[in-house]
Amino acid sequence: MNIDIIGAGIGGLTTAIALEQKGIKTRIFEQAEQIKPVGAGIILANNAMQVYEKLGLRKEIEENGNPISSMNITKPNLNPLSKIDLTYFEQKHKTKNIAIHRGTLQQILIEKLKSTEINLDHKLTSIVENTNGYFLKFLNGEQIQSSTVLGADGLNSIVRQNIFPNNSIRNANQICWRGITECELPIKFRNELNEAWGKSERFGFVQIAENKIYWYALKSFKKNSNEFSINNLEQYFGDYSSIIKDIIKSTKKEHINTAEISDLKPTNIWFKENVCLIGDSAHATTPNMGQGACQAIEDAFVLSECLHKYEITKAFSEYQKLRLPKAHQVVRASWLVGKMAHLKNPILIGLRNQMLRLTPTSVNRKQNEQIFQLAEI
Numbered sequence: 001m002n003i004d005i006i007g008a009g010i011g012g013l014t015t016a017i018a019l020e021q022k023g024i025k026t027r028i029f030e031q032a033e034q035i036k037p038v039g040a041g042i043i044l045a046n047n048a049m050q051v052y053e054k055l056g057l058r059k060e061i062e063e064n065g066n067p068i069s070s071m072n073i074t075k076p077n078l079n080p081l082s083k084i085d086l087t088y089f090e091q092k093h094k095t096k097n098i099a100i101h102r103g104t105l106q107q108i109l110i111e112k113l114k115s116t117e118i119n120l121d122h123k124l125t126s127i128v129e130n131t132n133g134y135f136l137k138f139l140n141g142e143q144i145q146s147s148t149v150l151g152a153d154g155l156n157s158i159v160r161q162n163i164f165p166n167n168s169i170r171n172a173n174q175i176c177w178r179g180i181t182e183c184e185l186p187i188k189f190r191n192e193l194n195e196a197w198g199k200s201e202r203f204g205f206v207q208i209a210e211n212k213i214y215w216y217a218l219k220s221f222k223k224n225s226n227e228f229s230i231n232n233l234e235q236y237f238g239d240y241s242s243i244i245k246d247i248i249k250s251t252k253k254e255h256i257n258t259a260e261i262s263d264l265k266p267t268n269i270w271f272k273e274n275v276c277l278i279g280d281s282a283h284a285t286t287p288n289m290g291q292g293a294c295q296a297i298e299d300a301f302v303l304s305e306c307l308h309k310y311e312i313t314k315a316f317s318e319y320q321k322l323r324l325p326k327a328h329q330v331v332r333a334s335w336l337v338g339k340m341a342h343l344k345n346p347i348l349i350g351l352r353n354q355m356l357r358l359t360p361t362s363v364n365r366k367q368n369e370q371i372f373q374l375a376e377i
């Protein structure tokens with residue numbers, strides 16, 4: 001069996017590693033001329049780390065990242081509103097939650113690949129079905145014949161647009177800035193993710209390596225994201241804790257990445273004949289639960305197991321059956337969290353904060369229990 005993967009993001013690379021380990025031959029086609037690291041960090045939650053344990057990558061990722069043992073929502077002054085203690089899950093699943101630089105993770109994944117070719121500068125433009133399978137056309141003029149295609153080409157997936165042209169992308173009307181800075185956090189914050197919720201905005205930060213902090217900041221916009229300027233970031237978060245203000249001040253503006261937040265409206269079909277979607281191309285989510293890449297990593301594991309066990313059609317349909325409910329649960333819950341985090345009305349903010357303070361640990365734990373549990377296959 002030969003499989004062609006479109007996209008060398010976290011989803012595509014992890015799928016190629018998992019398929020290689022099952023003895024399935026793969027080729028990757030990536031639009032970028034070079035795999036350049038995004039200047040941002042990522043949190044690999046317990047579910048993703050369980051997959052990386054199975055793929056033999058856990059130790060290396062742990063050694064190159066920073067363990068996170070609690071996730072906190074706070075007020076702008078960093079006074080806690082809610083805390084999820086992750087040590088319970090660390091013990092249960094024997095894996096930690098790891099915050100890591102995206103570039104470091106990409107490098108670890110690429111180095112793990114042995115037989116897979118990665119074809120850079122190959123932007124897929126169309127897929128045409130023919131008697132032998134599919135004809136893939138690339139912007140560089142190359143055309144190849146393929147029998148099975150996996151679309152790991154992200155939110156604006158060309159593979160998805162070719163097989164399901166009517167899927168819709170939803171803009172959350174939130175602008176997001178992400179950056180990495182070198183500064184030392186007070187000891188108390190070094191193994192925690194803290195997200196401070198204000199009025200129509202929030203600021204999150206986490207240590208990803210020694211003296212390296214990854215942070216993100218979001219604000220709601222009315223009509224378009226031009227309402228805000230990167231030059232005013234310090235002013236937008238001027239009422240926040242001095243730790244947050246210092247993080248913003250110490251980051252070079254040219255290293256800050258700016259994007260609007262969107263997701264994919266949940267869809268009930270992820271494959272058509274021998275073409276199947278994985279990761280963001282199938283179920284892009286808003287980043288509010290830090291689960292987008294983790295869900296792509298779970299896809300990689302489940303799909304590789306299915307392709308090893310079953311013939312193609314059964315494999316794709318089993319994969320969809322096992323993965324779709326949880327991936328959509330994340331998309332829906334994450335959309336809701338984004339709305340809750342960005343409330344504007346002070347009375348509603350007060351009620352929300354009270355609810356966060358009063359939610360019992362057992363309820364928070366139960367919600368995460370489902371997210372961190374891998375599908376049985």
Ligand SMILES: Cc1cc2nc3c(=O)[nH]c(=O)nc-3n(C[C@H](O)[C@H](O)[C@H](O)COP(=O)(O)OP(=O)(O)OC[C@H]3O[C@@H](n4cnc5c(N)ncnc54)[C@H](O)[C@@H]3O)c2cc1C
Pocket residue numbers: 006007008009010011012029030031032041042043044045122123124125152153154155156157158176178216259278279280281285287290291292293294295296
């Ligand atoms: C602000 C923010 C913070 C986030 N934080 C987290 C987090 O902490 N934890 C987490 O789990 N997730 C997080 N996510 C989500 C995560 O980044 C994505 O879910 C994840 O990167 C999806 O991986 P993917 O491989 O499916 O898609 P992508 O990472 O989008 O990769 C797609 C790849 O396909 C390539 N490509 C696209 N089109 C073509 C084409 N036509 N031909 C060839 N190649 C193509 C692209 O160049 C790219 O390399 C966050 C997202 C955002 C926006």
